[in-house]
Amino acid sequence: MRDGEPLVRWAWIGDHVDELAHYTGVHLRLGLLPVLFGLIISVPLGMLCHRYRWVYPPTLTAANVLYSIPSLALFMIFVRYTGLTERTVMIPLTLYTLSVLIPNVVDGLASVPDPVRQAATAMGFSTVRRVVQVELPIAVPVVVAGVRVAAVSSISLVAVGQLIGQGGLGYYITRGLQLDFPTPIITATVLIMLLALATDALLVLAQRLLTPWARGKGAKA
Amino acid sequence: MIRFDAVSKNYPNGTTAVDGLSLELAEGGLTVLVGPSGCGKTTTLRMVNRMVEPSAGTVSLGGRDIREVAAPELRRGIGYVIQHAGLFPHRTVLDNVATVPLLLGWGKKKARSRAAELLELVGLPATMAKRYPYQLSGGQQQRVGVARALGADPPVLLMDEPFSAVDPIVRGELQAEFLRLQKELHKTIVFVTHDIDEAIKLGDHIAVFRTGGKLAQFDTPEKLLEHPADDFVADFVGQDRGIRRLSFVQASGLPLREGPVLPVTAPVAEARALGEPWVLAVDAARRPLGWAATDDLPSGGTLTDATLVPLGHTFSLTGDSARAALDAALLSPSRLAVGVDAQGAVAGVADAYELSAAMARATTLTDVPADAATAPEPGASAASTTPAGLTKGDAGESGPEKDGGAGGDGR
Numbered sequence: 001m002r003d004g005e006p007l008v009r010w011a012w013i014g015d016h017v018d019e020l021a022h023y024t025g026v027h028l029r030l031g032l033l034p035v036l037f038g039l040i041i042s043v044p045l046g047m048l049c050h051r052y053r054w055v056y057p058p059t060l061t062a063a064n065v066l067y068s069i070p071s072l073a074l075f076m077i078f079v080r081y082t083g084l085t086e087r088t089v090m091i092p093l094t095l096y097t098l099s100v101l102i103p104n105v106v107d108g109l110a111s112v113p114d115p116v117r118q119a120a121t122a123m124g125f126s127t128v129r130r131v132v133q134v135e136l137p138i139a140v141p142v143v144v145a146g147v148r149v150a151a152v153s154s155i156s157l158v159a160v161g162q163l164i165g166q167g168g169l170g171y172y173i174t175r176g177l178q179l180d181f182p183t184p185i186i187t188a189t190v191l192i193m194l195l196a197l198a199t200d201a202l203l204v205l206a207q208r209l210l211t212p213w214a215r216g217k218g219a220k221a
Numbered sequence: 222m223i224r225f226d227a228v229s230k231n232y233p234n235g236t237t238a239v240d241g242l243s244l245e246l247a248e249g250g251l252t253v254l255v256g257p258s259g260c261g262k263t264t265t266l267r268m269v270n271r272m273v274e275p276s277a278g279t280v281s282l283g284g285r286d287i288r289e290v291a292a293p294e295l296r297r298g299i300g301y302v303i304q305h306a307g308l309f310p311h312r313t314v315l316d317n318v319a320t321v322p323l324l325l326g327w328g329k330k331k332a333r334s335r336a337a338e339l340l341e342l343v344g345l346p347a348t349m350a351k352r353y354p355y356q357l358s359g360g361q362q363q364r365v366g367v368a369r370a371l372g373a374d375p376p377v378l379l380m381d382e383p384f385s386a387v388d389p390i391v392r393g394e395l396q397a398e399f400l401r402l403q404k405e406l407h408k409t410i411v412f413v414t415h416d417i418d419e420a421i422k423l424g425d426h427i428a429v430f431r432t433g434g435k436l437a438q439f440d441t442p443e444k445l446l447e448h449p450a451d452d453f454v455a456d457f458v459g460q461d462r463g464i465r466r467l468s469f470v471q472a473s474g475l476p477l478r479e480g481p482v483l484p485v486t487a488p489v490a491e492a493r494a495l496g497e498p499w500v501l502a503v504d505a506a507r508r509p510l511g512w513a514a515t516d517d518l519p520s521g522g523t524l525t526d527a528t529l530v531p532l533g534h535t536f537s538l539t540g541d542s543a544r545a546a547l548d549a550a551l552l553s554p555s556r557l558a559v560g561v562d563a564q565g566a567v568a569g570v571a572d573a574y575e576l577s578a579a580m581a582r583a584t585t586l587t588d589v590p591a592d593a594a595t596a597p598e599p600g601a602s603a604a605s606t607t608p609a610g611l612t613k614g615d616a617g618e619s620g621p622e623k624d625g626g627a628g629g630d631g632r
Contacts, residue, residue, distance in 0.1 A: 119307030122270055122379075123320050123369075124297035137311045213311045213353040 002180060009183045016184075020169075024191060026086075027168025031155035032199070034090045038097030038150060039143075045098075046105025047131065056106060060099075067099040071160050079164055089161035096157065097150040104146025108139025141214045144207040148200050155196045159188075169195075222248035222409045223269060223377065228278035230264050230434070238264040239434040242278070246426070248376075249407040253424035255414055256457070261434030262413045266379050269411060270299045282377065297321055300370030300378040300408070304386050306362040308354040314340070314365050315350040321372035339368040344398060360391035367399070371406070380412045384419070396422060417458055421446070421465060429454050443469045467544035467580055472536050475546055475579050477560050477569025485510055485524045492518060492527075499555030502529055507566035509535060512555050535559040538568055543580045550576055 013020070049056035074092035082088045112135045120134045159170030167174070169188040176185035207214075223246040230239040239261040246252045254262040267273040268280050271292045280287050287295055308317050315336045316323075322332035340350060343364040354362055363383060370378055384392045384399075400423065403410065414420055420427050421442045429437045429445070431453050438450040446466040449455035455462070481497035485504060492500040493515060502510045502524045511529025519526050533552035536545040538560050550558035550573040557570040571579075 113305070113307070113310075115303050115305040115307030116309060118272070119301065119303060119366075120309070122272060122296055122299075122301035122303075123372075124293045124295075124324050126293045129324075134309055134311075138309075140311075211311065213313075213355065215355075 005182065007182055008186055012183045013187055020172075020187070020191070023169050023171055023188075024195065027155070027158055027170075027192065028195060028199075030086060030089055030158045030161060030166065030168050031093070031195070032151060034093035034154050035097055035147060035151045037090070037094040038101050039147065041094070042098055042101035042105050043136075043143075046102050046109065049102065049106050050109040060103060063095075063098040063102050066095045071096075071157065072163060075161070075164050084164050084166065086166050088164055089158065089166045093154050093157055097154060100146050100150045100153075101143075104143050105139065108142035108146075109135055111142050112138045137211075140211050141207060144203060144210075148203050151199050151203060152196045155199060156192060159192060222246055222250075222283060223411065224281045224284075225265070225268075226279045226281070228265075228268065228275045228280060230261070230268065230273060231276045237261075237434050238273075239268070239275070242434070242436055244428060244436065244439060246409065246411060248409050250425040251403060251410040251412060251423060252426045252428060253412045253414060253420040254428050254430060255417055255420040256430030256437070257432055258415060260430035260432050262415075262428075262430050263381055264434070265430070266381055266411055266413045269377070269379055270296045270301060297324055297373060298375050298377070300372070300375045302363075302366045302370045302378065302380045302383040304382040306354070306359075306366035308362055308365055308369070310354050312353075313350065314345070314352050314354065314357070317354065317365055318368045318372060320369055321375075325373055335372070336368070339371055340365075342371070342402070343368045358391075359387045360395060363387060363395060364398075367402075376409055378408045378410045380410060382414055383412075385414065385416065392419075399423070421458075421468070429457060464544060464547070467547060468542045470543035470580055472541040472543055472546045472560065473538045475538075475543060475560070475571060475576060477571050478575075480557060480570035482507075482567055482570070483524060488523050489518050489521060489527065492524060499557070500524070501555070501557075501559065501567065501570065502527070503567055506564070509559050509561065509567050512553070514554075530554045532559060535561045535567075537561055537563070539563045543576065546571070547573060547576050547580070 045059060049059055069092075071092055074095070075088055078088045078091050082091070116134065116138065117130070120130045125134065158168045159173060161167040162170035162174050169192050172184035172188035176182060176188075225242045225244040228239060228242045229237065231237050242261075242265060254265055256262050264273050268275050269282070269287070271287060282295075282299075308314075309320070312320075315333055318336035318339050319329075319332040322335050323329070327335070337347065337350060340347065345361065345364055345368070349357070349361070349365075354365070357365065363386075366383065370380075384395045387395065396419065412420075412423060424442055426439065427442055427445050428439045431437045437457075438445060438454045440448075440450075443466065445454070446458060446462040446469075449458055449462070459465075481492075481495050481500045482503055483492055483495070483500055485502040492513065495515075498515055500513045500515060500518075502513055504510055509532055511531055513524055513527040513529055517528060531554075533554065534545075534549055536549045536558060539562065546558050546560065550556060550571065553559065557572050558576065559570055560568045562568045
């Protein structure tokens, strides 16, 4: 860092508000769409694992193996097929969410008390209706817990995508390093952290509104 | 109504849950399936709504083999109540109760107004409708469970140990309430319990199962207590079946004598003159106030000045059973049971020996016409002031003892 350079030049931030807003939007898209796609994959897979227990161990192992592959390696693999696009960032991030979301869907479905499942069957719910109207709604609190973890980690992981030029706010981190200029690095880092925290808070709020019945959970069986 | 024809249920691991069961359950009756754990009673219950499919034999409902109907459709026409209520935690109380009407496509508005009616029927205030199950006590949850089972007014109700997860006091309330409901609704009910007391209290008929899924005896509660088919049943109904049988003898037929009854305003001298160890003081309307021991009477004045010992409890000639009468005698300080009429006035007293002699005659008398289900003493049913919830179903069978203070249930 150059002598006399302050940690944060506030004027720079003021000059770049529009650009920062743009990159924040991109960052959110790159971080949250993978969570949505991950959920779309995990719910049916989780249901399958819940229904046929033998499917679960290999599925979970596969998801964990995917999670263990360094993101850099995955980016390089997908660049060959999808080029230097946002998709190349979002595909690995989607795969990463699976190792959190699948177990949470399975645990969520397992959290449906047995008498509830039996009562639903005995009331005359068909299997499909029972899953959609009874089991999945009851699984929501546990699934949301997984979504929170996946969303926060996904938002912070997006920055790595800058290695292929698609890193959302990560752009400022590499730029700042190249220019030996700390202001954009610190601004982007703080923004990413705020995005993660705000997303988490919104998810908690959404869950409260979606599942008012779950507040007494744990207090009574 | 519900008919089991040579029904068996075997599992691949070689266990037999139900073994060659043939049974016919009357329409509008409450049949209790009772037995030790692993006797197949719950399996039998679940075969009625195809939660369990029999390995052999047929189950028919209203003359129709239940396999002719698709399982979900069949189940919507059969109410089901389970031990832990099994309420849907994510739905409000009202929507829980509206479940089956909604499944049947009644539309939200109609289903909810029906649900509101049902909540009232099971004794829950309308303010509970918007609550979630976690906000209710165990007893309230169970009431909601019953209301939900009644959702589409099914002719048949299956109940799997519905009251066994609540404390004894709440259980007693729920049972009484449930009998009141059944008196109104006349559902055909199959009720599973492991508790023989509950079976005797609730059942019009009782099927006792033994381990291995064999039916040991199928009879009315009276017959079961009186003539257990074998040692297993005798053992299962317990050592005190002689006393329990008294629940089915009306107190109205018991002989009472006037006894040492005096108005509380009577002079002490008059009480002494009776020459009895205890004197029963009554008010102007002959309602009993308490016993006075002759030895402890003050030297002068009236009985108002004497120390009165509480009665224990009295028995009602218009609603109680002989069991309550005998219990009253055993608990009374004077060893005399006090019988009261519908107005609560003393009708007379009797001691345990006098009662037991009369009971022996009464039970042998009821043996003869038991199958014809004759009406009890005319006076008893006509002037009955028994709270509705405390007598059993319809039929002419004598009601069990009054709840609470009366009867030996408070042990």
